[in-house]
Amino acid sequence: NANSPPGPRPHGILGLVPAQPGPILLLLALVSTSVWNLRWTPCTRQGSSAPAPGSGSTIFALSSGQGRCGIAVIRTSGPASGQALRSLTAPRDLPPARKACLRLLRDPLSAEPLDRALVLWFPGPQSFTGEDCAEFHVHGGPAVVSGVLQALGSVPGLRPAEAGEFTRRAFAHGKLSLTEVEGLADLIHAETEAQRRQALRQLDGELGHLCQGWAETLTRALAHVEAYIDFGEDDNLEEGVLDQANSEVRELEVALGAHLRDARRGQRLRSGAHVVVAGPPNAGKSSLVNLLSRKPVSIVSPEPGTTRDVLETPVDLAGFPALLSDTAGLREGVGPVEQEGVRRAQKRLEQADLILAVLDASDLTSSSSHDFLHTVVIPTVTGSASASSQRLLLVLNKSDLLPSQGPDLHPDLPRYLLLSCLTGEGLDGLLEALRKELAALCGDPSTGPPLLTRARHQHHLQGCLDALGHYKPAKDLALAAEALRVARGHLARLTGRGGTEEILDIIFRDFCVGK
Numbered sequence: 297n298a299n300s301p302p303g304p305r306p307h308g309i310l311g312l313v314p315a316q317p318g319p320i321l322l323l324l325a326l327v328s329t330s331v332w333n334l335r336w337t338p339c340t341r342q343g344s345s346a347p348a349p350g351s352g353s354t355i356f357a358l359s360s361g362q363g364r365c366g367i368a369v370i371r372t373s374g375p376a377s378g379q380a381l382r383s384l385t386a387p388r389d390l391p392p393a394r395k396a397c398l399r400l401l402r403d404p405l406s407a408e409p410l411d412r413a414l415v416l417w418f419p420g421p422q423s424f425t426g427e428d429c430a431e432f433h434v435h436g437g438p439a440v441v442s443g444v445l446q447a448l449g450s451v452p453g454l455r456p457a458e459a460g461e462f463t464r465r466a467f468a469h470g471k472l473s474l475t476e477v478e479g480l481a482d483l484i485h486a487e488t489e490a491q492r493r494q495a496l497r498q499l500d501g502e503l504g505h506l507c508q509g510w511a512e513t514l515t516r517a518l519a520h521v522e523a524y525i526d527f528g529e530d531d532n533l534e535e536g537v538l539d540q541a542n543s544e545v546r547e548l549e550v551a552l553g554a555h556l557r558d559a560r561r562g563q564r565l566r567s568g569a570h571v572v573v574a575g576p577p578n579a580g581k582s583s584l585v586n587l588l589s590r591k592p593v594s595i596v597s598p599e600p601g602t603t604r605d606v607l608e609t610p611v612d613l614a615g616f617p618a619l620l621s622d623t624a625g626l627r628e629g630v631g632p633v634e635q636e637g638v639r640r641a642q643k644r645l646e647q648a649d650l651i652l653a654v655l656d657a658s659d660l661t662s663s664s665s666h667d668f669l670h671t672v673v674i675p676t677v678t679g680s681a682s683a684s685s686q687r688l689l690l691v692l693n694k695s696d697l698l699p700s701q702g703p704d705l706h707p708d709l710p711r712y713l714l715l716s717c718l719t720g721e722g723l724d725g726l727l728e729a730l731r732k733e734l735a736a737l738c739g740d741p742s743t744g745p746p747l748l749t750r751a752r753h754q755h756h757l758q759g760c761l762d763a764l765g766h767y768k769p770a771k772d773l774a775l776a777a778e779a780l781r782v783a784r785g786h787l788a789r790l791t792g793r794g795g796t797e798e799i800l801d802i803i804f805r806d807f808c809v810g811k
């Protein structure tokens with residue numbers, strides 16, 4: 297055929313040729329092996345690669361609270377757990393795995409009976425720590441508990457556990473990731489409903505999974521960039537591979553940025569939002585603090601200038617944790633002590649997440665009310681006060697003193713809530729408004745993305761984002777690949793897969809013994 301293009305003629309009957317490894321195949325092979333080498337063992341959730349500190353020994357501790365109680369739980373973890381169970385119980389055989397059995401407990405040395413107790417046997421790795429574990433559910437009297445602890449101490453190979461050691465072993469055996477460990481610690485310390493919900497979500501591994509998804513994106517991008525470095529010049533790569541990596545990295549930057557903008561919320565939920573009660577003297581600030589905290593935290597008196605220092609008290613406000621601060625009434629031209637109180641009040645106001653501004657509803661036209669309205673309330677509400685996004689609720693207190701037609705309406709008065717600390721009228725409305733404000737400040741732990749509950753999380757996400765800022769493949773591919781590696785390292789440290797001993801020490805120190 298005269299019109300055939302020049303070049304090698306097709307072979308074979310149908311003109312088919314044996315396939316050469318084409319660019320796409322080559323890329324697939326390359327990426328899959330690179331990903332394999334780069335990826336952190338994705339399915340088997342491993343903790344730090346280092347062995348559990350002190351593993352080999354068997355630890356024991358009282359895991360329920362201290363003090364007299366109905367039932368106390370004592371547990372052991374480590375290879376000698378089975379031996380410990382056998383030496384304390386009669387009959388001496390191990391109970392079936394994970395089934396509660398009633399046994400007589402005896403001191404192994406003196407054979408003296410200690411208690412009749414439920415015992416449980418959890419052979420590793422199907423246990424909380426991944427090691428052989430035993431539990432003794434004994435009667436909660438102090439003499440029983442100390443008797444059993446002493447008996448366990450006499451079993452060879454057993455020693456008392458350090459604070460957080462059970463959880464540390466669980467982490468070391470890949471039973472929990474680092475963010476899950478933090479979730480567990482928070483669950484133990486949760487004091488409000490919102491904190492509990494947040495801690496449970498973190499214990500379920502939501503934050504860890506999110507980070508792992510991000511890390512996999514980075515791993516993929518890194519594999520693509522490295523493929524380009526190695527093979528790009530040979531023209532063997534499918535077009536658009538680098539473009540795809542670029543767009544994935546840019547999308548990741550947007551996601552990280554959005555998460556970081558929310559960062560303070562998770563921390564507020566964990567340690568409490570700062571709610572500062574402020575206003576002119578005698579508005580009823582201390583009365584409100586006492587009402588919200590349901591105890592007489594602050595002195596209340598008809599004398600203006602009663603509160604001088606900042607008084608801080610942790611409270612559960614509508615299910616959210618808050619640090620409530622009572623402050624001195626803001627006014628000028630007073631003695632040096634009260635002036636210092638006013639200075640402290642102003643300083644505390646600057647640090648507030650939420651300002652509860654209190655005015656006397658029957659005294660809106662006084663100069664101190666007017667000053668407070670114009671120097672604090674209106675500038676904060678209109679957002680002209682500062683760059684920070686403080687929130688404010690205006691409360692007009694002493695509504696019981698108002699004539700029936702309500703307060704003298706002030707033209708510049710922003711949206712307000714009427715309250716009487718004396719009769720309690722308006723308290724429900726105020727609590728509902730507080731709930732909304734705190735949900736906005738802390739994030740709603742029932743919905744929405746997992747929150748960053750610790751400064752550590754924020755630090756590593758910011759580090760990751762900063763590293764991605766150096767990802768400029770058009771300029772220098774090698775530097776771009778390095779930027780991706782640094783970014784990935786930050787995510788690894790967040791979930792503990794790149795964990796250094798120091799981070800672990802800090803985190804596990806927060807645990808109680810027996811957890």
Ligand SMILES: Nc1nc2c(ncn2[C@@H]2O[C@H](COP(=O)(O)OP(=O)(O)OP(=O)(O)O)[C@@H](O)[C@H]2O)c(=O)[nH]1
Nearest residue numbers: 577578579580581582583597601602603625717718
């Ligand atoms: N009628 C009425 N009196 C109230 C109400 N709330 C507070 N008071 C009274 O107002 C006075 C001042 O209350 P405080 O709570 O001490 O006011 P404060 O704003 O903390 O005052 P300073 O600390 O001096 O700035 C007290 O005599 C309270 O009993 C209210 O709702 N109705």
Ligand SMILES: [K+]
Nearest residue numbers: 597599600602
């Ligand atoms: K007062």
Ligand SMILES: [Mg+2]
Nearest residue numbers: 581582602603
């Ligand atoms: Mg006061």
